[in-house]
Amino acid sequence: MKKRKKMIIWILVVLSVILVGGYFAIGNYFYDMAINAHTSKSFLTGNNDSKKQKTLSKKEKERKEQNEAFMAQVKPIASYVTSSDKLKLKLYAADYIQKSKTNKWAIVVHGYGGQSSDMASWTRHFYNKGYNVVTPDLRGHGKSQGDYIGMGWDDRKDMLLWINTITQRDPQAEIVLLGVSMGGATVMNTSGEKLPSNVKAIVEDCGYTSTGDVFTYQLKQLFGLPKFPVLYAANTMTEIRAGYNIFKSSAIKQVAKSKTPMLFIHGDKDTFVPFKMLEPLYNAAKVEKEKLVVHGAGHGESEKINPDLYWSHVWNFVGKYMS
Template sequence: MKKRTKIIISTVLVFIVLAVAGIFLVALYLYNFAINPKNMKDVFTKDSTAVSRSETSGKAKENPDWLKENSTEEYMNSNDGLKLHAYQVQQKKKSDLYAVIVHGYKGNGLKMSSYAKRFYDMGFNLVVPDLRAHGKSEGNYIGMGWHDRLDVLKWTNSIIEKNENAKVVLFGVSMGAATVMMASGEKMPQQVKAIIEDCGYTSVEAEFKKELKTAFNLPSFPLLNAASLITDIKAGYNFKEASAINQVKKLKKPALFIHGDKDTFVPFSMLDEVYNAASCEKEKLVVKGAGHAKSSSVDPDLYWGTIKNFLNKHVTNN
């Protein structure tokens, strides 16, 4: 009887070890699939490709190289020693207005050319960073906005060091939107006047949980927990702490929240979650018929008209 019990216990233990090993192998695959910058192909759903496509949409579509042709390239070191890159454009006439424009997942600064041109036409100087591990910036992992939030604030401080009278707006799309929301919960200089986010997710945990279900039909537990642990070990952050919704709870600056009601990549329902969490002065824009990161191209007049009115109220005329 004792021998039989030992065999059963040994079998169970072997099964548990194999199961745990299998979970972590799948989790490591998920980490490499989503967080490892060496895999820079579009991932998850087909809708994810909308991020890069739509970032070159709008009025500047006629010249997607506008940013490259009109910018200077700048570098700075992050707080953890990475060499970060950004494109900068100065107005021909002196202006105290500045926009920090942040790209989406597996994109780069140049893919924000259409947005950059719009802000430039409204009188803003531009700083368009490549987030860590994107474009010309160094990095061994994709930060999903969390460590990037501090990088964006450092770019912002570099503006203020050159012009203490600067009036700065932080603007981002998709992961860039999550980044500026995550940055918004940090202590900000008074020169930052507002933030605008377009289709940002509530948290990395919530976004990856949704994608595990829709793209792989897999449960979040225990795979997401294991992938989060691996990310914590390899990249220094976990999916739960990388939360835009928790950060906007601390936001004191005016904010504009934008989302397309046909967005399935970052679900439309996330708009109300981040909007309701913010206790600051805020506005919300829903673009009907727009999928992920397509609001500016589906209804450009509404999109840019709303942004211009918001900026006139909180930045340009203040």
């Protein structure tokens, strides 16, 4: 009898070790795939929107040439801040400063796996409209330090630093925040923080309701996998290795706390950050707000598909709050 009990205990111990080991192995795998800043993001190539973007890039040759000409003509100034957390990361931004003094500023924020130069078209439009433009590389991207992708959550604290650099330089600054995809989530997450009155308006383009929501959607969409236990295992490893909780990374909760006017933009053919996320985000905002649906646009394509519609809405919206 004692031997039998001992055998059962050992079997249970072995099974527990296997289960725990498997849990952490799953968590590590998906952490490295999605959160680790230094690993390949090849899973993105399976996204239908990525295929559309390749087709569009050929059709938008003129737009591309305009962006390249702008980037060649207007040379940015490198600026840096140090993250306020214990990591003390050196974070980079390219600043495009007007030759004549202006109090109009824009911070434009790139998406997942991108960098500041990806925002060339947005930078060009704001600059040509007379704005100074700050284009950060989010932590773990481009020239900024960092071993993990913050999904717009830890990045919200970094955004406060960039805002502060502007207000220190120009106390009368009037600032617009604009972000696309993960950049959209970043500016929405920032909106729920205590912001100076200098921040006049926020424009989010195809951002997600929360990191948990978008990962749950992508697990099913790309891999046919359930939220449990995969995302919970990934969250455990994210807390251990990156120090933040996927389930607390909630743009929709931050938007609900926002006191800054917001414009929400989304393409109705977005299959990467689903179009259905637009409505709950818009409804959560308790501030002056507008929304723009760009028909036929996939993920991050709204500004490419219909630039006239896009920019007329942006200028009409932000113009209400700028001097």
